[in-house]
Amino acid sequence: MLLTKDTTIHFLTSEYPFLIESLALHNGSFEKLKNPLLRQTVGRIATVEKAAGMGNESVLSLLLFIAGEIMAQTGQPVEIVPPVVLQAQFSGKASREQRLTMLKEIIKELHEGVEFATLQEKFNKTVGDISPEEIASLEQTLVNEGMPEAEIKKMCHLHAALFQNALEGQEMPQVPPGHPVDTYLKENMRAKKLTAEIRDTLDLVSGEAGEKSWPFAVGRLKALTLDLADIQTHYVRKENQLFPLLELHDLSAPGKVMWEVHDDIRHLFRRGQDLLDTDDRSSIIEALKELVDEVDEMFRKEENILFPMSLQLLTDADWGRCRQGDDEIGYSFDIVPDSQWVAPASSTGHEKTAQTGFVDLSTGKLPEQVVDAILCNLPVDISFVGADDKVAYYSDSAHRIFPRSAAVIGREVKNCHPSKSVHMVTEILEAFKKGERDKAEFWLELGGKFIHIQYLSLKNGQGEYLGCLEVGQDATHLRSLNGQRRLLEWT
Incomplete structure (x- = not known):
């Protein structure tokens, strides 16, 4: 002391x-x-x-x-x-x-x-x-x-x-175009222009003088807020790419805290967009001011703390892994990373075997590439968490409900969820390990879709716990079906 x-x-x-x-x-x-x-x-x-x-x-x-x-x-x-x-x-x-x-x-x-x-x-x-x-x-x-x-x-x-x-007196190390941090900064530059435009528009319509211009400004605010909402892809990339790499260096707290703030900002986006469909001018102005304040504050946290610290801590190989997975999740504002920075050859992720073999299954034998194709084309998302509570697999399908990238492999599952829900995930896994439960089921409305999620306890023939299989599905179409459609009518 x-x-x-x-x-x-x-x-x-x-x-x-x-x-x-x-x-x-x-x-x-x-x-x-x-x-x-x-x-x-x-x-x-x-x-x-x-x-x-x-x-x-x-x-x-x-x-x-x-x-x-x-x-x-x-x-x-x-x-x-x-x-x-x-x-x-x-x-x-x-x-x-x-x-x-x-x-x-x-x-x-x-x-x-x-x-x-x-x-x-x-x-x-x-x-x-x-x-x-x-x-x-x-x-x-x-x-x-x-x-x-x-x-x-x-x-x-x-x-x-x-x-x-x-x-603010410290300068962030320079990174070449195409480096993951360079892409984050370019997204921030685009988003800063949008928050500034929202602020300027709010200033014009605040107070009694702005009442007359409100009908013309509200459409502009809707468009700007919708454009700014694309910054959420930037947050998802941090959560699934950058934070797991920091965890590998025994630094999980900054990511967990920042994820909590991301969720707060997501709530502010939903609240602001809902209010913009009402006639409550004062509430809209208040909500959008709070939103842009929080988004701008996140820029400062990233550029003054998160990015400089990450550049100091992570290796070139780490950044190479980050760059690969970034493409899987996508970018905000249609920004395309520059090609000047090239990921080190040793960081290309999980090594592939030169010879494709067969996988012996309980009811047949299939080539590895066929097994992979089957899993990726099922009408559901699959993730597997091993008995050690670390993510071991996810199906890299084109219709994923929740974003995933290669950086999640080997990550402790408790770090893959916001802090407010981690205790529930832990309870489910503990119940599976003790044999108290073998299934947990959830459903929710998300972005106009009806999402069905199941956690399934997997065991071997001796009843030993192997891990947890998460199966997620967009069930919107299934819920809309009625009557029948037989095989002969498939066309």
Whole structure:
């Protein structure tokens, strides 16, 4: 742990409750810390430096006492930054671990409600600057320590605001045309023009003066919002291509948090488009302003944090895999990646055997290419998750309901779903493994289609669990059928 004059009493007593009694015995002025209300209020802004002043002792003396108590009670090493060390100088020399400790303390205080301006000043004094990789490591650490992704998502705008000045002074590494990040940035450029046009149109129709022009502007807003909605393909590519690669490098938290934000933006698109079919001008203006705010904020998160961090972390081979799968999912705004950047030959995905063999099945033997063709042409989508809860296969059909790409192979299934539904997937798989259930069935309306989904537990002849088969089908046509149509009438 890193202990400085700016560490708050609330943080210390929350992390190490025994300090409440220890500090009271050490200095009678700290008896008031036994009051929970005081710890939750004054304690949030009272630093070690301020506490030392209230107790009429030197800051260094109090730092040494607190460090000694923590080490004696927990055995945990404590690093002290003496008050005579200039914080600006220290921040430049601090190790990565020290910086992350300071950042974690600041973010936890932010989540606990400490005033933003106070923490902004503390950040500037103790850290000063921050890299995208450090932000990603910070989020991963918080998730590993039990903070839900949804909680981080709720505060991520404040996180971005806290780090904004430090990040905006950094330049993102240049990438050649055709590199996956180059394509993401081109999509962002197109989308930024659309959000700017929506803002300009909203400004024209806001207030009483805009009431007369509203009938003419609403059609324009519908068209612009529909065009902007294509950015969602960009999000799907991140979820199915970029995030799995980060997970291979033990960095799952940033993707999970960002996926939650993607879902929020998708909801805002649906809400905005629904309202545009009404006459509620004020609600439409409010909804579309919120939508473009969130979309623009996502640009900043990507360009200041996600993309620079990914370029630092991922290898050329990783980017080659990403580029291959990107084509399977598609691109926003009909953007076509440039051909200047070529994926490394070693990153061409799953190796194909030179000789095509046969597959022995329980009721026959078929060439591998025939088995693959059968699976890809079934009128359903198939995905298989092995007994280790990792995705092992999906049918690469032309009529896929949900997007998939080769990057999903080997990915833990819990990372293939938004955080809010992961617990249900986990429950289903656990029930299958225990033999409590062998099937889970769902159906939903999606984009004017009726989608039927089944999870099926697969077992061998001895009853041992092999994995879960997911079967999805667009059943819209089937539901519309009536009467009969016999074989002789097939034409």
